[in-house]
Amino acid sequence: MAGFDIIKRGAQSGDTAWKEAMRWLRRRLPMGLYARSLLIVIIPMVLLQSVVAFVFMERHWQLVTQRLSAAVTNDIAAVIDLIEAMPSSDEATITRVARQRLNLNISIEPDEELPPPRPKPFFEILDQILSEEISDTIRRPFWIDTVGDSNLVEIRIKLGPERILRVYARRGQAYASNTHIFIVWMVGASLVLLAIAILFLRGQIRPILALAKAAESFGKGQKIDEFSPRGAEEVRRAGLAFIQMRERIERQIEQRTAMLTGVSHDLRTILTRFKLQLALAGDSADLENLNQDVEDMQSMLEGYLAFARGEAEEDVGDLKLHDLMNRLTLEAELHGKTVTTAIEGDDNVRVRPNAFTRLVANLASNAYRYAQTVHIDARHSSKWLTITVDDDGPGIPERSREDVFKPFFRLDEARNLDSSGTGLGLAIARDIARSHGGNVTLSDSSMGGLRAMVRVPA
Secondary structure (H helix, E strand, O other): OHHHHHHHHHHHHHHHHHHHHHHHHHHHOOOOHHHHHHHHHHHHHHHHHHHHHHHHHHHHHHHHHHHHHHHHHHHHHHHHHHHHHOOHHHHHHHHHHHHHHOOEEEEEEEOOOOOOOOOOOOOOHHHHHHHHHHHHHOOOOEEEEOOOOOOEEEEEEEOOOOEEEEEEEEHHHHOOOOHHHHHHHHHHHHHHHHHHHHHHHHHHHHHHHHHHHHHHHHHOOOOOOOOOOOOOHHHHHHHHHHHHHHHHHHHHHHHHHHHHHHHHHHHHHHHHHHHHHHHHOOOOHHHHHHHHHHHHHHHHHHHHHHHHHOOOOOOOEEEEHHHHHHHHHHHHHHOOOEEEEEEEEOOEEEEOHHHHHHHHHHHHHHHHHHOOEEEEEEEEOOOEEEEEEEEOOOOOOHHHOOHHHOOOOOOOOOOOOOOOOOOOHHHHHHHHHHHOOOEEEEEEOOOOOEEEEEEEEO
């Protein structure tokens, strides 16, 4: 049983390590479709070239070099046999035959010892193979020099106590020196193919990026520039589906706006008649409650219509954060509250000014209503605009923080709406934030109350 537990813990630790490795890899991989598509093309090409180059180096380059080195070594061995078999007076003839027939420049020199071995170059295949061939075939003390850019390879072989055979051979006789041509052709062809792949990928990715930009703009409630489906068949189908969806949504918004306009006109007419009849009835204590009810109905009607109509028809424009903070400060003074503000980043933001002002004002008003001290912080970075409203009020229970964004939801705790409220303030705020492509979230504040955070794309 203990062994099973050890195996189980080992498997769990292995899974954890694998998940951590995958998370590390995902964090370092590019997120864009274009970059990932390039990786899909480049990585297999690099792997294929690596395998081909390895096989070529292992099977072709090394084999050819070994055979060439063996041929040179056999020629040198034959020259040594001739030198030992023939009298010393024929050394000139042997030298001439080696130069004319074997392409070897040789000389027999009196010497006692070979030079000290030279350091072997790193990644030099010729030095290793030629040394092995001389050791296996000639089996005499030797010294070779293959280092440098010279086209010659020098070989010294000890013939006896006082004689050394010095041989100069062309590097090409013992070494496959034209191997780089294969590498150049392989890399060059890969670069050409990669350039062609990049051109084709760019042409295929551009319609997808255009579709994503159009969908993002539509999600933020912005006007979409001329967009027409292009690219592959699947991308065209997705673009056509997006256009049809956008048209259906715009028709529904137009129908809802037209219906609400008619309802608003009719209900306001009836409320105006109520007000007129109450005014003609004179001043009476019994009519004060009716007048208040009519005012409440008017306020609730305006709130309902504002929530249903939204601010989608407003165009995107510039809004100065300092002007917004000054407006919120003045509102706090009217309520007799203490407010502090802070702005970090660019003062100008691209939003729908009236809608965004209403969004932040709703959150601030909610804080003014239930708290004495409020802090509003705005941070405008290159990607996001974040506005945080902190207060020292009673807060909202965590279990109810999502429910308060539902239309007409009313809390039974301290943040319950007063008699003139409609329960639409936070719902309208979140609706406006989402129309900008962002959201509104609630959490605990460092001041002890509630924190409302607005985060929209900058």
